[in-house]
Amino acid sequence: MTEPLMLDVRAELRKGGEPLPNILKAVGSLAPGQALRLIAPFEPVPLYAVLGRKGFTHTATRRSDGHWEVLFVPGGAPSAAEPPANGDCWPQPRMFLDNRGLQPPEPMVRILEALEQLGPGQVIEALNERDPLFLYPELQARGAAIRAERTDAGIRLLIRRAESVP
Amino acid sequence: MVTLSNRHSRWTLPMLACALVNFLAAQGLMLGGASWPWQSVSADGTLAAVHLLVIGWLLMLMLAALFQFVPVITARALPSQRLALATFIALEAGLAGMVCGFFGLGHSPALTLALPVGGSAVVLGVALALWNLSVPLLGTRGLTLPGRMLLSAECFLVLTLGLGLTFTLAFAVPSLTPSLAPLLYAVGDHALAGLGGWFTLSAMGVSYKLLPMFMLAPEDRGLTGDVVHLLASLGFALLIGAGLARTWTGSHWLRILQSSGEVAVVIAIAIFLWDILRIYRARQRPLLEAHNRAAVGAFALLGLSAVGTIGLSATGRLEQDAPLLVYGAVFGWLGGLGLTQLYKIIPFLTWLSRYGQRLGREPVPRVQDLVCESRAYRWFALYFLGVLLTSVAVLRDETVGLRFALAWVALATLGLIREYWRAWRAHYPGICQARSRPTPIIADP
Numbered sequence: 327m328t329e330p331l332m333l334d335v336r337a338e339l340r341k342g343g344e345p346l347p348n349i350l351k352a353v354g355s356l357a358p359g360q361a362l363r364l365i366a367p368f369e370p371v372p373l374y375a376v377l378g379r380k381g382f383t384h385t386a387t388r389r390s391d392g393h394w395e396v397l398f399v400p401g402g403a404p405s406a407a408e409p410p411a412n413g414d415c416w417p418q419p420r421m422f423l424d425n426r427g428l429q430p431p432e433p434m435v436r437i438l439e440a441l442e443q444l445g446p447g448q449v450i451e452a453l454n455e456r457d458p459l460f461l462y463p464e465l466q467a468r469g470a471a472i473r474a475e476r477t478d479a480g481i482r483l484l485i486r487r488a489e490s491v492p
Numbered sequence: 493m494v495t496l497s498n499r500h501s502r503w504t505l506p507m508l509a510c511a512l513v514n515f516l517a518a519q520g521l522m523l524g525g526a527s528w529p530w531q532s533v534s535a536d537g538t539l540a541a542v543h544l545l546v547i548g549w550l551l552m553l554m555l556a557a558l559f560q561f562v563p564v565i566t567a568r569a570l571p572s573q574r575l576a577l578a579t580f581i582a583l584e585a586g587l588a589g590m591v592c593g594f595f596g597l598g599h600s601p602a603l604t605l606a607l608p609v610g611g612s613a614v615v616l617g618v619a620l621a622l623w624n625l626s627v628p629l630l631g632t633r634g635l636t637l638p639g640r641m642l643l644s645a646e647c648f649l650v651l652t653l654g655l656g657l658t659f660t661l662a663f664a665v666p667s668l669t670p671s672l673a674p675l676l677y678a679v680g681d682h683a684l685a686g687l688g689g690w691f692t693l694s695a696m697g698v699s700y701k702l703l704p705m706f707m708l709a710p711e712d713r714g715l716t717g718d719v720v721h722l723l724a725s726l727g728f729a730l731l732i733g734a735g736l737a738r739t740w741t742g743s744h745w746l747r748i749l750q751s752s753g754e755v756a757v758v759i760a761i762a763i764f765l766w767d768i769l770r771i772y773r774a775r776q777r778p779l780l781e782a783h784n785r786a787a788v789g790a791f792a793l794l795g796l797s798a799v800g801t802i803g804l805s806a807t808g809r810l811e812q813d814a815p816l817l818v819y820g821a822v823f824g825w826l827g828g829l830g831l832t833q834l835y836k837i838i839p840f841l842t843w844l845s846r847y848g849q850r851l852g853r854e855p856v857p858r859v860q861d862l863v864c865e866s867r868a869y870r871w872f873a874l875y876f877l878g879v880l881l882t883s884v885a886v887l888r889d890e891t892v893g894l895r896f897a898l899a900w901v902a903l904a905t906l907g908l909i910r911e912y913w914r915a916w917r918a919h920y921p922g923i924c925q926a927r928s929r930p931t932p933i934i935a936d937p
């Protein structure tokens with residue numbers, strides 16, 4: 327069996343870059359059956375959903391230096407609706423925002439900006455460190471629906487844009 | 493699953509504006525010579541100025557901020573915005589009555605009657621606020637440290653108001669005077685319960701919430717936070733409880749209990765300050781924003797007040813110089829912390845109400861764009877320096893220096909108010925920067 331492919335995104339993140347394109351490129355370059363070992367300064371929770379839908383399962387471990395090592399192993403059917411809060415038929419999220427480590431009110435600003443880029447009825451998923459209490463009235467005013475769930479990694483939000491955008 | 497409909501408090505900004513006006517009015521009385529440091533501590537003008545400061549400025553500010561932030565701490569909305577308005581009106585009207593009453597003390601029985609009436613209105617306003625705040629606080633399971641500290645502090649507030657109301661009845665209702673007279677010796681305990689048990693404890697709790705939030709530091713204070721909470725609450729309870737018992741029994745061994753309470757409080761403050769230092773050190777934002785950088789002045793003055801208490805206590809001058817400690821706590825620690833945090837609260841609420849609707853739809857200024865930090869620093873530095881100067885002038889009995897120092901503090905306060913005003917009027921963001929779009933992670937296409 328082939329060794330897992332190693333990808334360290336810490337340097338990229340330190341520079342303020344967006345590691346997702348590299349991760350997806352790495353995933354595309356995997357040999358059949360090959361796993362991906364990812365090293366990141368925080369737990370890359372949004373990635374679980376993205377890669378889960380490509381059929382990867384993950385095992386995350388926190389290293390002694392506080393950074394995270396996640397092994398993505400291919401195989402298994404692509405996971406269906408990943409976000410557990412997705413009870414009835416909300417569409418799959420179109421975007422993932424990892425808002426941890428941002429100073430309030432930046433998480434709220436990012437979510438609202440992302441929301442405005444969505445089509446009617448589309449969904450974004452966001453991971454926040456704190457419950458974004460000031461966001462809720464704004465979402466309500468825009469007719470968006472919200473589902474929030476507390477996870478170990480933070481508050482996970484699913485936000486669905488109104489069907490008819492005012 | 494958290495489902496929330498949460499509106500931000502409508503009355504917070506008007507209450508804050510009113511609090512600042514009360515603050516200026518009190519400083520006017522001090523500058524004009526109607527109050528301490530020119531008059532005795534029990535003079536009508538001093539009592540009026542003290543309550544303009546503690547009820548009009550600090551309590552109004554604290555309740556306005558709590559109406560805004562208790563929903564944030566607890567993730568629950570306030571039961572009633574209308575009650576928040578009722579609190580606002582009762583507090584300000586009641587305070588006006590109290591101020592008239594204090595000025596009428598001893599020469600106008602009719603005016604003196606305004607004292608218990610106004611005091612009752614204040615108590616009513618606070619009772620409504622406590623109900624409004626306690627419903628979300630008590631309804632939260634696993635309440636975090638700031639919430640627990642607030643609940644403890646509220647007990648001391650109730651005690652403060654109870655004592656205050658009793659005093660006013662003793663003054664204004666002659667038939668009650670004889671039976672209530674012994675309690676008048678408990679003025680110090682009333683002041684301690686208000687400034688220490690209520691304001692200091694709640695301000696510590698609020699600091700534990702606001703500092704980590706904006707500096708991105710760990711919010712969980714673990715055992716340290718619990719020790720601070722426990723020691724401070726127990727310490728103030730001992731200090732005040734034994735003090736009150738002494739006014740009735742006069743027993744001297746109670747003095748030992750008081751001293752242990754004092755020690756507990758001072759240790760709690762020391763641990764708290766050390767913990768605050770740890771929060772500053774552990775922050776993930778290298779750049780400190782103005783409100784948190786200036787807050788260092790308030791924490792320093794809290795430390796100085798604690799050290800001063802020990803020093804005065806050791807040299808037997810505590811009774812004599814107590815007014816100076818009250819001044820340090822009210823202007824330096826509590827007022828200073830209030831002024832610095834307002835420099836975040838006002839721009840933030842302004843930003844939310846002005847631009848909230850437009851977020852994501854068009855370029856809007858950031859919260860930081862509403863303020864000019866370099867200007868504010870100057871005023872904050874002047875303010876804290878002025879408070880120190882005033883204290884030195886009082887200690888050294890320098891009349892001219894004192895007048896100068898008081899004017900200095902008033903000027904710095906005005907300078908800060910102008911900066912708040914400019915934030916509120918969106919004076920600074922003349923040109924708004926085009927915001928960078930977020931870089932979302934797009935799910936597979």
Ligand code: HEM
Pocket residue numbers: 532533534535538539542543546547551610611612614615652653655656657658659660676679682683686687690818
């Ligand atoms: C948080 C609220 C309060 C704080 C921090 C506070 C603080 C103080 C302080 C420091 C003094 C001593 C002033 C001096 O001797 O010059 C004082 C005296 C007094 N307070 Fe308050 N107060 C508060 C609320 C009230 C209320 C609500 C009332 C009335 C209902 C009240 C009634 C009085 C009276 C009558 C005195 C004078 C007692 C005397 O001289 O014998 N206070 N207060």
